[in-house]
Each structure stands twice: as C-alpha cells, then as structure tokens.
Amino acid sequence: xxxxxxxxxxEQVTPLLRxxxxxxxxxxxxxxxxxxxxxxxxxxxxxxxxxxxPNAYVKRMVTNEYLSWRRRRAAKxxxxxxxxxxxxxxxxGDTTHHYDEREAMLQRIAKLPRKQRxxxxxxxxxxxxxxEIAQMLGCAEGTVRSHISRALATxxxxxxxxxxxxxxxxxxxxx
Amino acid sequence: MxxxxxxxxxxLGKLAERTPHPGPTLNALRRKRKRHxxxxxxxxxxxxxVAVLIFAGVIASDRYAPPKGNDAAAVLMPGNGQxxxxxYAPHWLPNGFVxxxxxxxxxxxxxxxxxxxxxxxxxxxxPTVVIGTSAEMPDVSSGWSEATVRxxxxxxxTGQGQSPGSTARVVWKAQDILSxxxxxxxxxxxxxxxxxxxxxADAKIAYKPPFKLDGRFADHMWGTAxxxxxxxxxxxxQVSVHVGTxxxxxxxxxxxxxxxGRQGLRADNGVAVFDGSVxxxxxxxxxxxxxxxxVNKVELVDSPDTSWIxxxx
Numbered sequence: 001x002x003x004x005x006x007x008x009x010x011e012q013v014t015p016l017l018r019x020x021x022x023x024x025x026x027x028x029x030x031x032x033x034x035x036x037x038x039x040x041x042x043x044x045x046x047x048x049x050x051x052x053x054p055n056a057y058v059k060r061m062v063t064n065e066y067l068s069w070r071r072r073r074a075a076k077x078x079x080x081x082x083x084x085x086x087x088x089x090x091x092x093g094d095t096t097h098h099y100d101e102r103e104a105m106l107q108r109i110a111k112l113p114r115k116q117r118x119x120x121x122x123x124x125x126x127x128x129x130x131x132e133i134a135q136m137l138g139c140a141e142g143t144v145r146s147h148i149s150r151a152l153a154t155x156x157x158x159x160x161x162x163x164x165x166x167x168x169x170x171x172x173x174x175x
Numbered sequence: 176m177x178x179x180x181x182x183x184x185x186x187l188g189k190l191a192e193r194t195p196h197p198g199p200t201l202n203a204l205r206r207k208r209k210r211h212x213x214x215x216x217x218x219x220x221x222x223x224x225v226a227v228l229i230f231a232g233v234i235a236s237d238r239y240a241p242p243k244g245n246d247a248a249a250v251l252m253p254g255n256g257q258x259x260x261x262x263y264a265p266h267w268l269p270n271g272f273v274x275x276x277x278x279x280x281x282x283x284x285x286x287x288x289x290x291x292x293x294x295x296x297x298x299x300x301x302p303t304v305v306i307g308t309s310a311e312m313p314d315v316s317s318g319w320s321e322a323t324v325r326x327x328x329x330x331x332x333t334g335q336g337q338s339p340g341s342t343a344r345v346v347w348k349a350q351d352i353l354s355x356x357x358x359x360x361x362x363x364x365x366x367x368x369x370x371x372x373x374x375x376a377d378a379k380i381a382y383k384p385p386f387k388l389d390g391r392f393a394d395h396m397w398g399t400a401x402x403x404x405x406x407x408x409x410x411x412x413q414v415s416v417h418v419g420t421x422x423x424x425x426x427x428x429x430x431x432x433x434x435x436g437r438q439g440l441r442a443d444n445g446v447a448v449f450d451g452s453v454x455x456x457x458x459x460x461x462x463x464x465x466x467x468x469x470v471n472k473v474e475l476v477d478s479p480d481t482s483w484i485x486x487x488x
Contacts, residue, residue: 004313004314007314007318010313011334014194017200021190021194022191027194027195028444028458029460031195031199031203032460042204101182102186105182105185106190109190120187121187124180
C-alpha cells in the first residue's frame with residue numbers, strides 16, 4: 001500500500017533530520033537539506049511512494065543532496081569546544097574527559113572530505129554494510145572500504161588528546 | 176571495534192542529540208507547498224475546513240465547554256499577551272512520565288518522557304507521549320483504523336516510527352484537531368487511546384516562557400528540571416534564538432563581541448553571551464548583523480514558568 005506523502009513526512013521528518021544532522025555536522029544545514037529533499041520528493045511522490053522502501057530512497061536523496069550541496073561551507077566549520085565558551089563566564093558544562101574526547105572527535109569528523117564523512121556516518125551511525133554504503137554513495141564496495149580506511153587513518157592520526165587545563169583564555173576579565 | 180571506532184560511534188551519537196526540532200522544517204515545507212497549489216484548490220479546501228471545524232465544534236460542544244467571552248484566559252492565544260494558552264491537558268499518563276517539552280508555534284504540543292530522561296525529546300526514539308493540536312487532519316483514508324475518543328469519531332494508526340518499538344497515533348476533531356502520539360511503551364495503541372480519552376479542554380491552562388522577541392514569546396521550551404532548560408524561537412525565518420541554563424555550542428573560530436552591554440562571543444554562525452543567570456545565543460546559516468540584533472533584542476521575562484519541567488501530572 002502506498003503511504004501518502006503527508007503520512008511519510010509525519011513519520012520520517014525527524015529521523016531524516018537526525019540523519020542529516022549527523023551527516024552534515026550542522027543542524028541548520030540539515031534543515032535546509034531535508035527541506036529541499038522533501039520538496040522534490042513530494043513532486044515525484046507517485047513514483048517514490050510506490051517503491052519498496054520509500055524512506056531508504058529519500059535517505060539516499062538526502063545523502064546525494066548533501067554531497068552536492070551548492071552552499072558548501074568551509075571544512076573548518078566545526079563544533080566549538082566547550083572550553084571556549086566556558087572561559088568567558090563561570091563554567092557550567094560537562095567537564096568529563098570522555099565528553100571532551102567526543103567533542104574533539106566531532107571536530108575531526110567535521111573536517112573529513114564529504115564522501116569519507118558520509119561513509120563513516122553510514123558505517124558507524126547507521127551500521128550499514130559495505131554493500132549498502134556502496135549503493136547509497138553510488139560507488140564500488142572497494143571504494144567504500146578505501147573511504148573508511150582513509151577516514152579512520154586521519155581520525156587516528158589526529159587523535160592526540162589535549163592535556164587537561166589547556167583552553168582558550170578569551171574570557172579573562174570579561175563581565 | 177577498536178578505540179577510535181568506538182569514539183567515532185560515541186561522537187556521532189552525541190551529534191545526533193543536536194537534531195533540530197522538525198517544526199521549522201515542516202512549516203517551511205508547508206509554506207512552499209502552498210505556493211504551488213492552485214488558488215481554486217486553496218479556496219475549496221479552506222471552505223471545506225471551515226465547514227468541518229464548524230461541524231466538529233457543534234458536535235463537540237457538549238463535551239468540550241468553549242471558553243466564555245468574558246473569560247480572560249480565552250484570549251490567551253499562542254504567542255500573545257501575558258502568557259501562552261495550552262488549551263488542553265491530559266488527566267492520565269503512563270506511570271513515571273514527566274513533562275519535558277512545550278511547543279506553541281501556531282499549534283500547541285506538549286511532551287512527557289520517563290522521569291530521568293534528559294534533553295530534547297525528539298532526537299533518539301526514546302519513550303514519549305505527545306499531545307498536541309494540528310492545523311489539518313492527516314489523510315486517514317488508508318492505514319488508519321476508526322476509533323472513538325469520548326464519543327467522537329477518531330482514527331488510530333500503529334506503525335514503526337523512529338523508536339525501536341511501535342509508535343501509535345490517535346487523531347480526532349474536537350474544538351481543535353487533536354492528536355496523541357505514544358511510543359516506547361508496551362501496547363502503544365491502547366495507551367494512546369487511554370491518554371486521548373483523558374484529554375480535556377482547559378481554557379485557563381497557560382504558561383510563561385522565559386523570553387520574548389518582538390513581543391512574541393519563545394515558542395519551544397524543554398528541559399529536565401526547573402533549573403535545567405532551554406527555550407528557542409525562530410526570528411525572521413533565518414535566525415534561531417535561544418535562552419538556556421547551559422552553555423551553547425557554536426561553530427568555528429570565535430572572537431569577542433559587545434552584546435547586551437556585556438562581553439560575549441561571536442563565532443562563524445552565531446553570537447552567545449551569559450546574561451546574569453542564563454545564556455542567550457542566536458545562530459544562523461552564517462554570521463550577520465541580524466544574528467547580533469536578535470541577541471540584543473531578546474527580552475528576558477521576569478519569573479518565567481519553569482515549574483512544569485520534570486513534573487508528573
């Protein structure tokens with residue numbers, strides 16, 4: 001039975017936004033990407049709604065939209081380390097070591113080339129197999145393995161945790 | 176899986192928690208779709224909707240007492256006046272659920288989650304009960320079963336949503352189009368119908384969000400306790416403006432900037448400042464003077480109502 005487009009959107013908009021947020025590392029860009037994709041999907045819903053897995057099809061549209069996004073932003077647009085903001089006022093954030101490591105890893109992931117980042121997200125967030133990732137990215141399985149291998153090598157090379165206490169001191173003397 | 180791979184997995188999970196609320200996307204989608212519709216279709220649909228609402232109002236009038244004309248609370252509409260009207264309240268929820276989210280952007284939605292769950296409720300498929308009003312009925316012609324809610328015709332559907340288990344949704348027409356959505360509990364459909372059956376109109380129930388912008392209250396607020404919360408609104412359809420009790424995260428390189436008579440931070444996509452007891456920040460696709468203007472224009476509200484956060488019925 002073909003679901004209506006409205007039903008599809010009601011059920012899938014949040015999962016799509018979540019996937020796009022992880023893929024783009026940017027909630028605002030995720031909103032733009034999902035909105036663009038849903039507008040296009042609505043125009044061809046007769047065809048998309050009749051495929052076996054419409055959500056997989058639209059997720060692939062989100063991936064492609066992200067990979068070809070015209071408003072590409074600088075690779076250094078990454079999540080700001082909590083220590084930067086906390087330095088201007090009394091600290092209120094999470095200060096556990098693991099939290100810092102995740103934040104640092106997010107910044108490194110955000111700097112990866114787009115296809116490598118997409119492959120990493122599909123493997124480690126969506127838990128896809130190589131064959132599924134290859135289908136999603138429109139490339140060979142060997143290329144997927146190469147993307148993931150290179151990405152992990154980069155992330156591993158950059159994985160040099162900062163010593164405790166190191167942070168920007170922008171906030172000294174601020175009100 | 177080695178340490179790096181596990182850290183990647185953890186970091187991506189953390190990133191998923193920043194998923195934006197679907198409201199702005201749905202609103203933008205609705206606006207753009209409407210532009211493409213035929214004028215005649217809009218007029219016809221509007222007339223049909225009015226007829227349906229009038230009919231539903233007449234039918235429901237014996238079950239939901241409409242606010243009286245001289246009732247002060249009757250004029251408390253979303254985003255207007257001294258508080259925000261919530262209009263409806265449940266009188267039964269599954270054990271252990273506490274209120275976590277209120278959204279009042281055109282329509283009202285309230286979310287309850289298991290006590291102890293933290294943060295924004297829409298990101299990870301965890302158990303939730305959502306009660307809200309809708310601008311229009313979903314297409315119930317397929318995939319929905321008929322049911323009754325307090326004697327009114329209703330429709331229910333149970334399917335796979337974003338949670339590991341099923342998600343059930345009940346919709347019905349009272350004075351407004353109402354919906355209850357439940358996920359992450361046993362027998363979601365029975366629970367959803369029981370919650371729906373307990374919903375009553377309440378013309379006096381209202382709350383006061385923590386800030387205003389251009390005279391309008393923030394239209395999204397969520398948290399885990401009266402002292403741990405965040406409120407948000409969109410401004411000029413391009414800036415996301417927040418007030419909260421914990422530090423925000425902005426993008427890219429930062430520099431100091433004067434804002435609200437204090438020293439704040441400007442990043443690639445936003446501005447943040449700690450203003451007395453709360454953080455105020457705004458973000459956009461990229462930084463512009465509009466972002467700074469938004470933070471400067473935020474009006475903090477005296478004694479905002481945060482007492483509902485983390486509370487059961």
